[in-house]
Amino acid sequence: MSGQGPNGWTRNIVPLGTRIGAWQARLVARRLSRAMRERLGVPAPMAARPAVRVAAPSASFEGRALSWKLVDNAVAQHLEVTLHREPCNEIGTTALGELEQLAAFVRAGAGGARALILHSNRKRGFCAGADLRELHGALVAKYDVGGRGARTRLAIAHEVRGFIDRIHAAFDVLDTAPLTTVAATHGFVFGGGFELALTCDVIVAEKSTRFAFPELRLGLVPGFGGIPRLRRDLGNAVVRDLLLTGRSIAAKRAHEVGLVSQVVARGEGLNVARKVAEQASRFDPETTALAKRFTKPLPREELAREKDLFVEMMASPIVEKALEKFVESKDVRPYLP
Amino acid sequence: MNRDDLIQKLIELAAKRFGRDASALKADDDFFEKLGIDSFQAMELMTDLEEEFDVEIPDYELQGVNTFLKLADVIEPRL
Numbered sequence: 001m002s003g004q005g006p007n008g009w010t011r012n013i014v015p016l017g018t019r020i021g022a023w024q025a026r027l028v029a030r031r032l033s034r035a036m037r038e039r040l041g042v043p044a045p046m047a048a049r050p051a052v053r054v055a056a057p058s059a060s061f062e063g064r065a066l067s068w069k070l071v072d073n074a075v076a077q078h079l080e081v082t083l084h085r086e087p088c089n090e091i092g093t094t095a096l097g098e099l100e101q102l103a104a105f106v107r108a109g110a111g112g113a114r115a116l117i118l119h120s121n122r123k124r125g126f127c128a129g130a131d132l133r134e135l136h137g138a139l140v141a142k143y144d145v146g147g148r149g150a151r152t153r154l155a156i157a158h159e160v161r162g163f164i165d166r167i168h169a170a171f172d173v174l175d176t177a178p179l180t181t182v183a184a185t186h187g188f189v190f191g192g193g194f195e196l197a198l199t200c201d202v203i204v205a206e207k208s209t210r211f212a213f214p215e216l217r218l219g220l221v222p223g224f225g226g227i228p229r230l231r232r233d234l235g236n237a238v239v240r241d242l243l244l245t246g247r248s249i250a251a252k253r254a255h256e257v258g259l260v261s262q263v264v265a266r267g268e269g270l271n272v273a274r275k276v277a278e279q280a281s282r283f284d285p286e287t288t289a290l291a292k293r294f295t296k297p298l299p300r301e302e303l304a305r306e307k308d309l310f311v312e313m314m315a316s317p318i319v320e321k322a323l324e325k326f327v328e329s330k331d332v333r334p335y336l337p
Numbered sequence: 338m339n340r341d342d343l344i345q346k347l348i349e350l351a352a353k354r355f356g357r358d359a360s361a362l363k364a365d366d367d368f369f370e371k372l373g374i375d376s377f378q379a380m381e382l383m384t385d386l387e388e389e390f391d392v393e394i395p396d397y398e399l400q401g402v403n404t405f406l407k408l409a410d411v412i413e414p415r416l
Contacts, residue, residue, distance in 0.1 A: 087377075187377070187381075210384060245397060246397070248396050252388070
């Protein structure tokens with residue numbers, strides 16, 4: 001078991017012989033020489049790679065996974081971000097790159113927007129989570145996933161770590177943006193999609209919305225910051241119910257437990273979110289930023305622990321088998337836990 | 338609501354959701370096959386049912402449920 005010192009120094013002390021963990025993978029990979037990395041088939045650590053190229057922040061953006069534009073409301077301007085990747089905005093490398101561009105724009109002041117709305121124009125829902133097919137494909141193509149020797153586990157852990165670090169960085173920017181953020185949801189808000197919605201300050205859910213964390217059926221915990229963010233907002237009992245059963249809850253139930261601010265009719269989510277954005281735009285921006293910082297602190301330590309746990313789990317044979325089963329499944333209900 | 342009424346209501350709701358003729362559906366039909374629906378559509382139907390009957394249906398109780406008869410078995414104890 002990891003020790004936990006009061007100042008975090010001893011947090012990563014692990015007895016010899018313990019299965020290789022995420023922090024170890026990271027540490028070892030950073031210390032490996034280039035030649036050694038090539039011999040082991042371990043990619044360069046993310047920090048050592050060229051920084052992700054992020055285009056100059058722009059007031060409007062048309063991407064393959066998402067788009068955004070500044071919209072006038074009666075008071076000021078708000079930013080509308082539309083997720084539009086078929087079938088249901090699964091988050092893979094394309095979406096991640098564009099989320100990073102959005103994060104850069106928000107960090108640069110979001111063009112003066114006073115609020116941000118995140119919504120999907122895909123019929124099936126807001127976002128069905130991580131792109132598991134891409135993830136599985138990438139791991140199969142890159143590594144001998146059947147082997148799962150220490151080398152492979154190390155390499156996979158390292159690769160996943162890079163992806164997870166990037167997604168957390170983008171999500172953290174959205175979470176802590178000094179403007180009011182509103183998720184307008186409908187249909188599927190599953191896994192990584194649920195985690196994306198949880199970065200927002202307010203969730204307006206159409207009646208068709210279903211929230212779920214189905215990750216345990218893949219042998220994983222949610223890895224995009226979902227549990228720490230959900231625990232910040234809700235009682236632990238609700239979090240455990242969702243996590244440990246993997247069941248989905250409808251907008252009505254989500255409203256009852258305090259996850260959702262407003263439940264609205266089908267097709268009305270964006271309209272209502274615009275009204276929320278307009279109202280939020282009336283207040284002094286600095287006051288809004290202070291109020292938000294006070295009521296919505298980023299659970300940094302828990303997020304860091306979640307990343308470590310997720311990366312470690314990703315390298316396990318259980319996940320490999322579960323991902324394979326999911327990808328090859330012909331079940332018409334692969335999302336049902 | 339007795340069991341027969343419940344099953345009839347389930348058939349009507351499914352027919353309405355997926356634009357089918359309710360009279361063409363039977364209680365022991367495999368609705369995945371008969372309606373040709375996928376997981377996303379199954380979730381939509383589940384949400385409709387929760388709304389209509391004001392109940393919560395945990396997804397895991399729907400494992401293996403593929404007929405209106407079996408669906409009634411899950412919903413009936415919650416009414």
